Amino acid sequence: MNYISQSAAKAFELIASFDPDVYFIVWTSIKLATTSALLATLAGVPLGLFLAIKNIKGKRIIATLLNTLMAVPTVVVGLLVYSFLTRQALLGSWGLLFTPSAIIIGQFILACPIITAMVFSTAQGNNKHILKTAYGLGANHYQAIKTLLWEIKTPLLAALMAGFGRVIGEVGISMILGGNIYRVTRTMTTAIALETSKGEFSLALALGFVLLLIALTINGCVQYFSYQAEK
């Protein structure tokens, strides 16, 4: 028990003293997760809108598929992307394996279904009338979509946050595709796994604490935006 409390004290010391290693790892995680979540939003919003607005058959099947994809284990995504990026494979010549870009690709695939599904359900639910009203007021297609996007901006932000929350805490993709390279692809989660295996609990605890704080912030934001959206 003494050992744990010592490690915890050391952990807070690391955070409070702005330990460069801790902050570099936190920064790596945040920038990778931000990029993936933004890219996933860029792809997920049009996709979600398209699915919601167009009258296509099999919407239920698509919704089920999206929900399934939301539950795909991160290691499976990692494995699939790995099999495309290794030198022997299709995209091997790009040399992306064990780079930050590889992690971004994996996290993008992880976040995309969540964001698409959230946009889909929002746009599907109560926003058909927005389009109708916009067309009724003489808007063209582009203007109508713009109006819709503006009207659902808070749930969109919530979707972005949810995507970010999903990728910042994942470990499978970062470990398999990033290789846990010091100062390059070492993220909070892979560092925690490594430090725990090394028996260095203080750094692991410090990172775990930061991760919890981020999760709390993200969930607070999602709650806030969802609340705003309902109002």
Place this chain on the structure above:
Amino acid sequence: MKKFLLSLLALILFISPTLAIDVIKLATTTSTDNSGLLAKLLPPFESRYGARVDVIAVGTGKAIKLGENGDVDVVLVHARTAEDKFVANGFGINRRDVMYNDFVILGPQNDPAGVRSAKTAAEALEKIATKKAVFISRGDDSGTDKKEKELWQAANITPSGSWYNAVGQGMGATMQIANEKQSYTLADRATYLAYMNKIDSKIVFAGEDSLFNPYGVIAVNPARHKKSNYMGAMALIAWLTSVDGQKIIKDFQINSQPLFIPVAIK
């Protein structure tokens, strides 16, 4: 919207890795990394050559696979048979001996299987198997794992049953599991010394020829993988086997015990 897209593009460009400096990808074993050797050995090389070495610490088996696939430029591993095969099949070239240490059998202080009285490694394993004392195996095709399999074979035992646990993890994690479960395991001396103060496990058998543990460094054959950073790999091999590099290996000690013995310059 345009502004948003532009700033996003800027962000992506900002994040993508800088290509200006030479990046050398090194696949190595968890023992060289977990023990802290590479943290001493690589920074002087990186500053001298303006290069960056990306270390991917996995088991020897995986490291060699990464080399075969061309996913890395150079491998630093410890499993001579697998290394020779790697070179013979044309995947690797310019193998050099770098250093060595030895494997040790770790066990709980009270040594329930009585391994301390064993004369040979094979006898030690025999005692563990007869007693069905819990043994934690790396089970990850690493150099240590290959050595362990070899030792079981030499003892004419096929380990199986609930006392034999293959955990599929790195050396550090495996030792910690062995420590928590008060059981036996095979470890390389370097990682054991690095962890000595964190675990209660003790060396119960060591010092036999069959436990010799040599490390070699091999460049990935550029004829096989044209995009591999062959020059970087050779610069790193030169550094590891240079007078300066070998001295860093020699001076790397924990509790005034050397972790590795340099062997490139005889």
